[in-house]
Amino acid sequence: MITLPRSVSNAEEAIRLAPAIGFMEYGQGSYLSNIDDTGDEIKLFLGIKYPLLIEDEERSIPSMRIIPDVTSINFKRNDTGRFGYDFDQYSVFKEKLIQKDYLFLQTLERELIRNTYESLSKIPSVANTLTPLMEISNSFRFQEKLDKNKVLKSRKNQRQMHNYIRFMVRNDLISVSENDIHPTGKLLGFIDSKDGNFSIRLMGDLLMRNYSELMTFLHLSGLKPYLTIANSYYTPSSEAGSLLRVGIERLRDYYKRLYRTSPILMKLRNQVSMLSEVEVLRIENRSITGIEEILSRQMGVLETMQSS
Amino acid sequence: MLKSKYESVEQIIRSFKYQYSVDTCLQTCIENILLEFLEREKIPFKTNKKEIHRTLFKKGPYGQIALREYSSKLTDLLKGTQVRSIERYHSPSLIQAPGSIIDNSFHLEGLGRVCSDRNCSFPYVTVSGRWFDMMGLSSWSDPVNNHTVIILDLNLDEDRIEFFDPAEIFIKRSSKVDVIPKIINPDRFVSFWDEAKLPRLTGWFERKSDTLDRW
Numbered sequence: 001m002i003t004l005p006r007s008v009s010n011a012e013e014a015i016r017l018a019p020a021i022g023f024m025e026y027g028q029g030s031y032l033s034n035i036d037d038t039g040d041e042i043k044l045f046l047g048i049k050y051p052l053l054i055e056d057e058e059r060s061i062p063s064m065r066i067i068p069d070v071t072s073i074n075f076k077r078n079d080t081g082r083f084g085y086d087f088d089q090y091s092v093f094k095e096k097l098i099q100k101d102y103l104f105l106q107t108l109e110r111e112l113i114r115n116t117y118e119s120l121s122k123i124p125s126v127a128n129t130l131t132p133l134m135e136i137s138n139s140f141r142f143q144e145k146l147d148k149n150k151v152l153k154s155r156k157n158q159r160q161m162h163n164y165i166r167f168m169v170r171n172d173l174i175s176v177s178e179n180d181i182h183p184t185g186k187l188l189g190f191i192d193s194k195d196g197n198f199s200i201r202l203m204g205d206l207l208m209r210n211y212s213e214l215m216t217f218l219h220l221s222g223l224k225p226y227l228t229i230a231n232s233y234y235t236p237s238s239e240a241g242s243l244l245r246v247g248i249e250r251l252r253d254y255y256k257r258l259y260r261t262s263p264i265l266m267k268l269r270n271q272v273s274m275l276s277e278v279e280v281l282r283i284e285n286r287s288i289t290g291i292e293e294i295l296s297r298q299m300g301v302l303e304t305m306q307s308s
Numbered sequence: 309m310l311k312s313k314y315e316s317v318e319q320i321i322r323s324f325k326y327q328y329s330v331d332t333c334l335q336t337c338i339e340n341i342l343l344e345f346l347e348r349e350k351i352p353f354k355t356n357k358k359e360i361h362r363t364l365f366k367k368g369p370y371g372q373i374a375l376r377e378y379s380s381k382l383t384d385l386l387k388g389t390q391v392r393s394i395e396r397y398h399s400p401s402l403i404q405a406p407g408s409i410i411d412n413s414f415h416l417e418g419l420g421r422v423c424s425d426r427n428c429s430f431p432y433v434t435v436s437g438r439w440f441d442m443m444g445l446s447s448w449s450d451p452v453n454n455h456t457v458i459i460l461d462l463n464l465d466e467d468r469i470e471f472f473d474p475a476e477i478f479i480k481r482s483s484k485v486d487v488i489p490k491i492i493n494p495d496r497f498v499s500f501w502d503e504a505k506l507p508r509l510t511g512w513f514e515r516k517s518d519t520l521d522r523w
């Protein structure tokens with residue numbers, strides 16, 4: 001087995017040693033992504049780079065996947081004036097990598113929402129999931145306050161309704177005092193606004209600002225598939241740097257790679273069609289392609305994440 | 309100078325596998341050389357091939373395999389066979405490991421010796437990502453994107469090294485080069501070998517020669 005020195009005498013040596021530690025402990029794809037040198041302590045961040053081959057119906061496009069700053073090797077000056085170092089075990093590193101990757105995925109999804117919320121909220125089943133929010137909001141067109149108990153009783157699943165109310169309070173749309181629900185200025189502003197469709201504006205605002213909360217807190221089953229499908233198309237496209245032209249089965253493969261589950265083809269065909277109706281994707285000659293403008297924004301996000 | 313059993317490079321490659329995914333070059337190389345070695349020298353081996361495959365390809369996220377991890381696992385698997393896994397690296401630029409300066413140096417001659425020694429498997433070497441430039445895949449040509457290939461034959465008099473690239477299957481699909489090289493000039497090879505993340509990293513399997521049949 002190859003032996004590496006247990007200590008180094010300066011930052012320069014540490015920087016030369018770091019890739020070797022990365023290679024031995026974490027594998028071929030690790031690289032030195034950032035350096036934080038404070039004199040007595042040097043933190044060297046390692047990330048992962050690995051090759052990808054993205055294929056569509058016409059081309060194979062080689063590309064690189066880059067995840068910076070997954071873990072760090074910490075060099076500390078000891079009594080003898082040299083720098084000793086410690087680093088994460090492989091298993092810890094693995095966990096951190098999975099977490100970081102998940103964060104990447106979420107950031108990309110969130111950006112996709114930011115760029116497509118107007119279109120997404122036109123899809124009937126997405127609109128349906130937000131119906132309880134709309135019911136509460138639209139009530140204030142006719143009255144000044146609502147009885148909380150009555151609102152809770154309007155649905156079978158009271159806990160879910162309770163979540164919706166809590167969610168609206170958190171987002172400064174309503175306020176609850178004892179048993180009454182009052183609209184806030186923000187919500188009334190939405191209702192009174194003359195430009196555009198109120199429901200789409202409200203949903204867009206919610207989707208854009210509170211994406212992760214909506215997902216975990218409200219379990220928006222209606223929205224999730226559309227978003228993940230759109231993301232399964234745009235993430236590989238951004239990695240390849242151009243709009244891919246794929247069949248439905250290949251899109252399913254992309255989906256599998258990102259989300260580790262396989263959607264049912266029948267449903268997928270329908271969902272892709274809905275997405276193409278609202279101009280998030282396009283269907284041409286039985287294959288799926290995307291919108292240039294969305295792609296360039298997603299590519300921008302990916303680039304920022306990879307260089308950080 | 310091929311190992312005595314073989315007449316041509318093609319004959320060796322026939323038993324080799326190509327990578328099944330783009331991030332598994334190291335594992336594929338190790339599996340290829342190990343199985344070829346065990347088969348060629350008819351070394352009795354308790355663990356079956358599937359077990360070796362599982363050990364090597366037990367994927368971390370993104371096909372990551374740590375050198376330390378695989379090495380200790382394989383040593384366990386190879387117990388009782390006299391076969392051990394060996395890794396060497398030589399780096400003029402890296403800090404020298406204490407007390408093992410000579411041990412760690414590894415040159416073309418050493419590589420040639422491993423290639424032709426019957427008691428060794430074929431060696432794998434890591435090369436810098438610039439390797440892919442030569443293959444017409446500039447998108448993969450990142451200095452930190454290491455690649456691993458197997459060296460099959462080394463002839464310094466004729467200035468040629470024959471190699472096996474497990475990623476050839478991907479290169480064919482996407483490359484802008486018409487004829488994919490299978491031979492490389494030694495000096496050019498050293499430049500790739502030196503530039504890799506662990507410069508001049510070479511690994512192979514070796515059978516201890518101090519067995520009873522020596523007497």
